[in-house]
Amino acid sequence: MPSAARDIPIVNGHSNGRDEASLARTVSNSFGTLDLSTSPSATFHTQHSGSYGSAQKPSTKQLKPFATQDVKVLLLENVNKTGQDILRKQGYQVEALKTSLPEDQLIDKIRDVHVIGIRSKTQLSANVLKHAKNLIVIGCFCIGTNQVDLQYAAQNGICVFNSPFSNSRSVAELMIGEIITLARQLGDRSNEMHQGVWNKVSAGCWEVRGKTLGIVGYGHVGSQLSVLAEAMGMKVIYYDVVNLMGLGTATQVHTLEQLLQQADFVTLHVPELPETINLISAKEIEQMKRGAYLLNASRGSVVDIPALVSALQSGKLAGAALDVYPNEPGSNGPTFTSSKLGSWADDLRGVNNVLLTPHIGGSTEEAQSAIGVEVAESLVNYVNLGTTSAAVNMPEVTLRSLTMDEPNHVRVIYIHRNVPGVLRKVNEILGDHNVDKQMTDSRGEVAYLMADISNVNVSEIKDLYQHLEDLGSRIRTRVLY
Numbered sequence: 001m002p003s004a005a006r007d008i009p010i011v012n013g014h015s016n017g018r019d020e021a022s023l024a025r026t027v028s029n030s031f032g033t034l035d036l037s038t039s040p041s042a043t044f045h046t047q048h049s050g051s052y053g054s055a056q057k058p059s060t061k062q063l064k065p066f067a068t069q070d071v072k073v074l075l076l077e078n079v080n081k082t083g084q085d086i087l088r089k090q091g092y093q094v095e096a097l098k099t100s101l102p103e104d105q106l107i108d109k110i111r112d113v114h115v116i117g118i119r120s121k122t123q124l125s126a127n128v129l130k131h132a133k134n135l136i137v138i139g140c141f142c143i144g145t146n147q148v149d150l151q152y153a154a155q156n157g158i159c160v161f162n163s164p165f166s167n168s169r170s171v172a173e174l175m176i177g178e179i180i181t182l183a184r185q186l187g188d189r190s191n192e193m194h195q196g197v198w199n200k201v202s203a204g205c206w207e208v209r210g211k212t213l214g215i216v217g218y219g220h221v222g223s224q225l226s227v228l229a230e231a232m233g234m235k236v237i238y239y240d241v242v243n244l245m246g247l248g249t250a251t252q253v254h255t256l257e258q259l260l261q262q263a264d265f266v267t268l269h270v271p272e273l274p275e276t277i278n279l280i281s282a283k284e285i286e287q288m289k290r291g292a293y294l295l296n297a298s299r300g301s302v303v304d305i306p307a308l309v310s311a312l313q314s315g316k317l318a319g320a321a322l323d324v325y326p327n328e329p330g331s332n333g334p335t336f337t338s339s340k341l342g343s344w345a346d347d348l349r350g351v352n353n354v355l356l357t358p359h360i361g362g363s364t365e366e367a368q369s370a371i372g373v374e375v376a377e378s379l380v381n382y383v384n385l386g387t388t389s390a391a392v393n394m395p396e397v398t399l400r401s402l403t404m405d406e407p408n409h410v411r412v413i414y415i416h417r418n419v420p421g422v423l424r425k426v427n428e429i430l431g432d433h434n435v436d437k438q439m440t441d442s443r444g445e446v447a448y449l450m451a452d453i454s455n456v457n458v459s460e461i462k463d464l465y466q467h468l469e470d471l472g473s474r475i476r477t478r479v480l481y
């Protein structure tokens with residue numbers, strides 16, 4: 001067996017032996033308290049150069065040991081500083097913009113980057129992603145992932161991460177505030193006072209105690225809201241497509257119609273899916289109680305806005321709160337107008353007891369700070385170690401880190417089409433070396449294999465990589481060393 005340190009290249013002044021192995025262990029073992037204070041040059045050398053692209057097969061001449069300084073990261077939509085700091089401390093080249101980008105500018109920027117971080121606004125469609133030849137991973141610094149073509153991404157070896165629950169509490173608290181605000185017509189009273197009008201009324205103003213809250217979608221947000229609403233004395237019912245245990249005394253109803261018929265307040269917390277588009281339209285509004293309230297903090301496509309406007313104008317509904325819209329401005333400013341968004345915007349602005357907020361459900365210091373850390377850590381673990389834990393479009397694969405006792409050690413990541421016979425061929429290639437550990441899993445049409453192999457001379461890495469690249473099933477190969 002060749003001696004370890006002698007045969008492994010020196011990169012940025014560090015051999016690919018003990019230093020990198022210990023950093024690798026630090027990164028992979030510390031999801032909660034990732035220690036990223038290590039100098040950028042002391043990196044775990046993950047080989048991926050030349051292997052980012054999926055459409056084009058790169059020349060093996062491009063192979064070189066990984067250095068974090070080579071990793072280009074584009075962050076859009078004002079990703080929190082906590083996340084930016086983690087990525088910068090790795091030594092990655094980070095460009096952070098405050099807004100999203102129109103498609104043509106996005107296509108231009110995405111060509112070059114290995115990592116992109118977005119929030120709910122940036123549309124990463126197949127049309128955009130097909131230009132992203134170097135992209136290996138997308139971080140959604142939010143809950144929703146409907147803005148990304150997850151299937152296209154997986155089929156092209158691009159892993160996607162999000163933050164599944166770090167802003168759930170913030171959304172639930174906003175809902176509580178809005179329920180009381182609607183019940184007491186606080187928005188209208190406050191607007192009148194700002195215009196110098198004193199309008200002391202009690203007609204149509206209610207306590208929330210004893211009223212029924214109907215929650216549509218009893219996931220992270222819906223269940224948090226359930227607990228808070230019960231604490232205020234509300235009766236909680238919920239509708240979800242899966243059977244879920246209610247918290248406290250909340251009760252699941254079997255149909256959306258049952259919920260709509262019983263609830264005084266209806267709140268929507270479903271993901272954007274083909275079946276949730278216009279989930280609440282004229283027919284469903286008709287099923288609601290006269291004088292009920294509708295609140296939407298899910299996605300703008302879930303409510304048919306013209307139907308809502310006419311129900312508010314006719315008095316069928318007593319009020320509504322919207323945080324999300326069919327299309328939303330890409331940056332702050334005087335952009336919430338019909339001329340910019342569509343006729344529905346001015347229609348909504350003209351109706352009484354309607355609360356309009358600029359998609360701020362998850363916009364609290366606490367939520368954004370936690371999301372920044374969570375998603376940035378997932379990105380670092382993926383870029384540096386290939387770990388897919390909690391990925392939303394890839395199988396979850398992880399291996400314990402390299403150990404210092406395993407010299408000439410290489411981590412192979414092979415993303416491939418989930419077809420018969422691939423593992424046999426891959427293991428024939430890996431079998432020339434000592435396979436220390438291996439894990440493979442599939443998700444739909446895509447499979448992810450990760451193997452740590454030892455006894456690999458650096459001069460053999462090129463061939464190893466090329467043999468894997470030459471397999472017909474290949475989507476993306478990364479050889480980390």
Ligand SMILES: NC(=O)c1ccc[n+]([C@@H]2O[C@H](COP(=O)([O-])OP(=O)(O)OC[C@H]3O[C@@H](n4cnc5c(N)ncnc54)[C@H](O)[C@@H]3O)[C@@H](O)[C@H]2O)c1
Nearest residue numbers: 143144217218219220221240241269270271297298361362
């Ligand atoms: N306004 C904001 O700032 C903000 C913040 C966070 C999340 N969101 C949106 O809210 C959505 C919900 O968030 P979450 O964290 O609670 O998600 P979640 O995945 O934890 O819960 C969603 C629930 O909806 C249910 N569901 C799916 N389809 C349904 C249908 N047709 N009818 C009824 N129930 C259905 C699911 O079974 C699940 O229980 C997100 O997908 C996101 O789009 C918005």
Ligand SMILES: O=C(O)[C@H](O)COP(=O)(O)O
Nearest residue numbers: 119120121142143144362
């Ligand atoms: O999906 C989410 O988490 C919310 O819609 C919040 O999105 P934002 O990060 O763009 O505010």
